[in-house]
Amino acid sequence: MVDSKFGIFLNGSYGVGKSATLDHLADRFAESDLPFSLFDVDWFHRSWPPAPSDPRNVVTEADNIRAVWGNYRRTGPHTPIVAGVIRIPDDLERYEGAFELPLRVVHLTASTETAEQRLRGRYTASQRRALNWHLNDHQRLARDCDQFSPYDLVIDTDDRTPADVAASVFDRFAPDLHL
Template sequence: MPQSGYTIFLNGGYGVGKSSTLEHVGDLLANAGRPFSLMDVDWFHRSWPPADQDNALIEANNIAAVWKSYRSVGPRQLVMCGVISTAADRERYEAAVESPLRMVRLTANADITRKRLRGRYSPSQRSALEWHLERCDEIAARLDAADLDELVIDTGNLGPHEVAERTLRHFGLLDNSPTTN
């Protein structure tokens, strides 16, 4: 089990700052002397051809194996980032890490997410950029409709460090008082 008894999951569509925020969460937890492990779930299903739809089962197995390894060195706060838009997806991740997920959704307006996505991909990755641009509005709408998150942070005018601070304060991991947003 994680040190806190739950896993923090940074949820959100493409280009909202999940991966950048995850790195800053790690920095802040390390500076506070709190044991942690970080997982960007995108890296746990990146293989081709897919073993199943979207490599979901492979992803869950990989996450479970890595989490088991992290836990073997002692209690720690697990923080993950990715996209969860259904209760079934949430349950699959909870089973993989054997703890409840407490989800924080990161959002940004469409212009900001598109600008961030365009900055992420090189000209040789044009098809990846187009794939993400075509789906970003639909993913954002699905996440809004699913309403699975206990906290929502608009990252449009915030840097990843500030988003990480707000997230950790919400859970009382930077100080003893959660914030209200």
């Protein structure tokens, strides 16, 4: 039996198209009158400095997601649609705990060349430090994400638009949602 109440988690390294796909997936849900709530997890842990007891800000991130999700949930049934990174089973467990729902994890991939091109297009000249950090780390994170298993869907985004990727995700999961 398929669980009809779940969230969708767009997973992958930097530059694979998670945030862009998230926006297009919201459009598909809205066009189909399916209630949803968007979460780009980067905005739930961007603070400095992190607590000494939470150096990766993951506890803070989960607490922030839980609070916002509680507000959305009070307005009625919604499907959380999330863009972020799951590298290890503990990450998935933390996110499922924050949403109190199982998550269907979609692994978005891209070649090194495509990811680097997208990253270069994302940052301005004044953001060179952030660009260099992401360029230096995206391959390691891609390897980490590749090691996580199981995925409910894997999509190579190299030759696909975010709208095409969103359509594939929507077509795979929307029929199973019964809100």
